[in-house]
Amino acid sequence: MMITVQDLMSEQLFTLSPTDTVHEARETMLKNRIRHIPIVDDEGEFVGLVTKHDILDVSVSALAEIDNDTRDELESAIPLGEIMLTDITIAYAESSLLEAAKFMLEQKHGCLPVLQDGQxxxxxxxxDFVKLALHLMQRLDEIESGKV
Incomplete structure (x- = not known):
């Protein structure tokens, strides 16, 4: 039995649109403790990705002598459409989880958006892979200690 991407992927998505701002992306990442935000258009089509690294690249340095309100104002003027990555490798729900893992490791990708029928x-x-590793290690522990 092949384990698929759908078996492990996160289905709780925090998406933004190309017209949302760097400030909104920063707030979404902080509030939800995430590092990747898929960007979707008005029809819900996946059009890009913004990562924590992208936000840091365009953020005003914390060393700059400006207050948080000024930083928020500057970041509110930058739409995500200007900084989002658009050449994104995607996975499909029925893709092999093993192949996805190999790809992410080899290409140093932190995530793969998952599409089905274009959505x-x-x-x-x-x-997700850290959670899987933790689960497998716990199961091994149970087997070794005779709890299973």
Missing amino acids: LIGILTEA
């Missing part, structure tokens, strides 16, 4: 249905992240 964004999930996201596969490094954190």
